[in-house]
Amino acid sequence: MGPDIQFANPEFFWLLLLLPVALLWYFFRRKQQLPTLRISSLRAFSTPSLVSRLRPLPFILRLLALAAVITALARPQTENISTRTKTTKGIDIVMAIDVSSSMLARDLRPNRLSALKEVAAEFVRQRPSDRIGLVVYAGESYTKTPITSDKRIVLSALEDITYGQLSDGTAIGMGLATSVNRLKDSKAISKVIILLTDGVNNAGFIEPQTAADMALEYNIKTYTIGLGTNGNALSPIGYNADGTFRYGMREVEIDEALLKDIATATGGEYFRATDNETLETIYDEINKLEKTEIEEFKYYRYEERFRPWVLLAGGLLLLEWVLRITVFRSFI
Structure with a gap:
């Protein structure tokens, strides 16, 4: 019996207890029906034939036919389950990511940008029912990926983010405003921006407070994350002759007051990530705060499997009848 077979009426299997009782009754009755003949020697008799032994x-x-009938009465069947999910509360999310040169600082392993990409990718994988978009910003900002439900596109674009795609600087207001522009026409019930930066607003022509007011007007909740250890961090401080960065210790400066104001004004929260573990915990916390309600429908389809057992029982009874009127006719 395959592991996918189940029985609708397994209580009928209790009838199988009758089989050993019937077997004992048959052999007991058979001994009583056989006549007893006392003789002094068996030499005159030939060895019992195969037919008599069978x-x-x-x-x-x-009995086997009866067992097959009982199995059929227990109604063996296979169960096929199809599932359909319906998202009852969709969430559109835009992740605004700072890609300024300070994101190459090595206070996170191997650096801030690489650590962020790894954690953000896991966050995307955990949101299968939501649409997600990417905005990157440094001295200016642009949309890396519009909001989409295709997570492969988002993950590929996230992996493709590197330093040097934009002029250096930290335009927090521009990054937030571009994110708002991606979400303002969204029909989703919940709209969320996750804005991450490791510095102070020092570029762009849109003030962060103005962008926060825009987010509030379109009912877009903003979670802000300040990324960087407390104190000093090994950061790019110049260029070597071959064009690579020269690293040195530099004080970590994050405008936490600004980030808290943006989060508070829009109904979000501010978080501070000082290492890889804290950053991962923050994204887990946001994942829990922004829950997507999903309604799941399961459809069950049962396929009856009793017919082969009925046919088997019929075949056994037919074989028993044929044997009785042919091979074993002289014993009946």
């Missing part, structure tokens, strides 16, 4: 076969076939 005399119980018809009765055994009848």
